[in-house]
Amino acid sequence: MVDNGSMAARTEALESILVEKGYVEPAALDAIVETYEHDVGPRNGAKVVARSWSDPAYRERLLSDATSAIAELGFTGRAGEHMVALENTPRLHHLVVCTLCSCYPWTVLGLPPTWYKSPAYRSRAVIDPRGVLADFGVTLPDATRIAVQDSTSEVRYLVVPMRPEGTDGWTEDRLAALVTRDSMIGTGLAMSP
């Protein structure tokens, strides 16, 4: 769909104009890319979820003041200034979407995947979430209610998936490896051991 050659030339020209005018420094652009390609990503959120599964007091703090609880683990900043954690249960499954643009909790999940920004997801998540889940190979029991959160403000939402069976006594590191990005958006479940 996209003409990558044309967009590459257009973007490169824009960058050179902005550098020449003194508005941006190329090294700062490199640092931003480096941060979001390698440092900030869904492994942050997985640590938050694993801590919540392991530590009841932390879980309480996460559900009552997610911004502070997530900051305890060192994750703060852009697109995570105001956090709310939504905990899944056997009776209630949360799904997060931004129908208007691409609001996403960068501090815990990094940059959003392409599908999260796509018209297909943004249009359908609010009217047919079970159909969207089916696209991801997820079928929930009929008795599980779905609660969709449309992320329309600067508040960012992190879904806390259910802890898989058979993980009693696991360390947080082992648990975190079961927590997928999609499970923290609500389009997936945590992996089974």
Add this chain to the structure above:
Amino acid sequence: MNGAADLGGMMGFGPVIGEPENEYFHADWERRALALNLAVGAAGRWSIDASRHARESLPPREYLSSTYYEIWIKALERLLVDAGLVGADELELRRSLRPGVPVSRVLSAGDVPAVLAAGSPAVRPVDIPARFAVGERVRTRNMHPTGHTRLPRYARGKGGVVERIHGAHVFPDTSAHHAGEHPQWLYSVRFDARELWGDDSDAGLTISIDAWESYLEPTRTTDSAG
């Protein structure tokens, strides 16, 4: 505005195609598109709301046929021209023709970690109490402003219940137009799917939005919706 970005409830876009974790970019120019938006944004010449309005203002045909980073580049060009930082002639010729104008901050590589880790909180102090309480029934206004709003079309004129109070946040509808932050109380409002989508919708499904106080009206007691 009733633009192409307001997609909730539309049909016909086909299935959602998943993607592996850590696959953030699909071409090198997308990396630069992200970084340019964040770096120029740090100069503080426009708010995040103005950025979103520039993106949603793309004509619907163009918005829907552009990838997300294309939308970001096209909107950034518009923001730069509108702010007087770059000339339309310079974009046309793809080179700088004049020196830059002074900006309050040029982000350096050394600043990046601190700036990203600090973010830009949207909460502001206000001296009036919240009008609505958790559990209270409310109705969203039926409004169709030509400017920026964060009240999606599918949730206008609908009855719901206040689910959370988030504090007072910058009001995007004015902030997007350089008309001030005018902070308002922000709520999560939960709607029953039947209220939004009719009687055939999934039983038990709820949809919540975050709504600023001026998007909401008290629900009349005779009103059973929501």
